[in-house]
Amino acid sequence: MNPRVTVIGLGYVGLPTAALLASRGMAVQGVDSNPAVRATLAEGRIHITEADVEALLERALRAGLFTLHAQPPPADVFIIAVPTPLGEDHAPMLGHVLDATRALAPALRPGNLVLLESTSPIGTTARIAALLAELRPELTDLAIAYGPERVLPGRILTELVENDRVAGGLTPEATQRAQDFYRLFVRGEVVGTDAATAEMVKLAENAFRDVNIAFANELSLIADAQGLDVWRVIEIANRHPRVQILRPGPGVGGHCIAVDPWFLAHAAPDAARLIPAARAVDAAKRAAVLDAASAICAGGERLICLGLTFKADVDDLRESPALDIAAELARRHPGQVVLVEPHLRAAPPGLTAPLVSLEEALAGPGALLVLTDHAAFRRIPRAQRAGRRILDTRGIFRDEESP
Template sequence: MLSDLKICVVGLGYIGLPSAALLANRGYQVQGVDICPEVVDTINKGSIHIVEPDLDSFVHSAVNSGHLNASLRAEPADIFILAVPTPFHEGFVPNIDYVLSATKAIASVVKPGDIVILESTSPVGTTEKVAETLRKAGVDTDALHIAHCPERVLPGHIMRELVENDRIVGGITQEAGEKVAEFYRTFVTGEVLLTDARTAEMAKLTENSFRDVNIAFANELSLLSDKFGINVWELIRLANRHPRVNILQPGTGVGGHCIAVDPWFIVHEGGEDARLIRSGREVNTRKTEWVVEKVQNEVLAFREDKGREPVVACMGLAFKPNIDDLRESPALWVFQKLVAAGIDPMAVEPNVKKHPSIVLTPWKDAAQQADIVIYLVAHREFQNLEVMGKVLDFCGVTEA
């Protein structure tokens, strides 16, 4: 029976908590582990610390049923899921420190026959390093079933996509892959596809790099259109009428925990053979720098024309529309650069109630008070918003 199996999810962030809550509501006994006491306390009260549609009801139900509890230390379980961040060090060097720390945290409680799953998006070879770390801790990894199954969900749709999306399972061994695939088939309605661990790791990096390169094409078009005096939104609409063309929409840049990070994992290992992927990253980074330059030029023109400092509003700080996630956000980076340049803009982020270091302004107030309104993220609240000042639209809000 499902209730006889215990699952330990290490990392209760944007992937770990939804996964833990979903599995608990499917009848598994789930222990969530996080290093942050505030996160653990919040979850054990049946509440959430992140914004994601439907997650609150899943967590509330899971905790109240007794199938989900959170703690600071891992306990013995049958299935261990590692869902921790994989950022990069300075110079875009992959950082798997959190993965290795999570692995060490379970080393003392894993037992023969257990399943260990790395869900964190990781550089090629990381799953093997998980096994190596466990071996160094004295664990007989030949008696474990270790595999990589990268998450493939879209923020804002996580609870649905955890179930409906196809999943890739890459085992250290064929038997491990089959065991882990069997587990995912108990709650995934999409197809569960088997491969080896390295291919599974590369598949996730490939998916995000594909997105990054295609966004870079749209962002490069926006830079060229500005230079040529062309409306990029109209240009893309017209080009997309071709039956085999589907250009994405340009924006402030690319952010988030995956697309802005994962291509560097390939570039770091691939070197000169990863030229296109590197170029995509550089174009998207350049787009964000260009946004700052455009805003600074507009502020300078206002000063010269009006003889005073303009009131500037940065509309949106999240890395994409309608979420609260600020990780690697180009909009947040633009805001911070403008602050550093002495412009002191208002910060508007309707999906964040409070920020530890940024004073947030309600979007309607900012729209009425600002001399220059900068649309950085196309949140739904900004659609058809009455604005009093000059508009700089970098994400297509006014083109909807």
């Protein structure tokens, strides 16, 4: 029989998961502490941008397989998918996870499975177990495990099913129970391990991306200092059979890769040297882009900032280097900067430069600062770029220019 599932935290991870489980016939009870989120979802609309989730939600609501709650109701399986932001000194803040744990404690029944899916520092699953043991000491047969997400925004529903997944229990039985549950909807392999290993796996994945992007960005800074084209250097170096250098950019964004490496570094500050160094390279790259663009403005030129989101063809501004750089340029050079972001209808609050359409921006003079590699920018005709100074942090205009 299908398990009844309570999902706590209905954001980018929790909502698609809840909708997918309901589409597989499970009765899903969605819990979110934000009443506005609950109200939106109750109307069959979604508050995140993610393809096909709204259609699944609507169907689940109509079938009576998805209900909304302020407090967790009893279930067979509890999934915690609340935020885990960074606090002071880059320390992970576990307040939401611990609040969710306290909230679900009264709903627990013997033999329940509790799955933590929030990206978490090593030891968090054990902390949840200790808190539950304090709150519900009579429940000695709970199965508690960590089951992190590796989904890519924009492809979440597909990746929830197709990606391999790790399930790490606090006991071998909990690992098995978590694997059995994920196998109900995951087509990829569900790899079993212990909870702490699973926690470190998730952090290692995002730190890997961060360190490797920092390497590409450091190469771009060195190449600039040497007057060399970093894109050509990387293109040729990647012909080595065991070399795969990533693409440079204006810095790393999004709420995962720019954040999670700190969870690892924080766990063992004396051992973690490369991870904080990668974060420092990221800051240096952002500063270098800012200085180069600022120098153009200092010469009196108008500057057209192309892109504010953290990556191509999405509307996500979280930890976006493009947004930070554009905001600072607008502040430093009032009246000289215009912003183009085809994925936003209005400028984010606090920006002091106007948001204009691409056509409007290109109708006038001005240097181009490419901050995001949106498809719309790749299509800017050569004629509209001719004669302008171009700072292309994403290398989007390079391919056609290479010899």
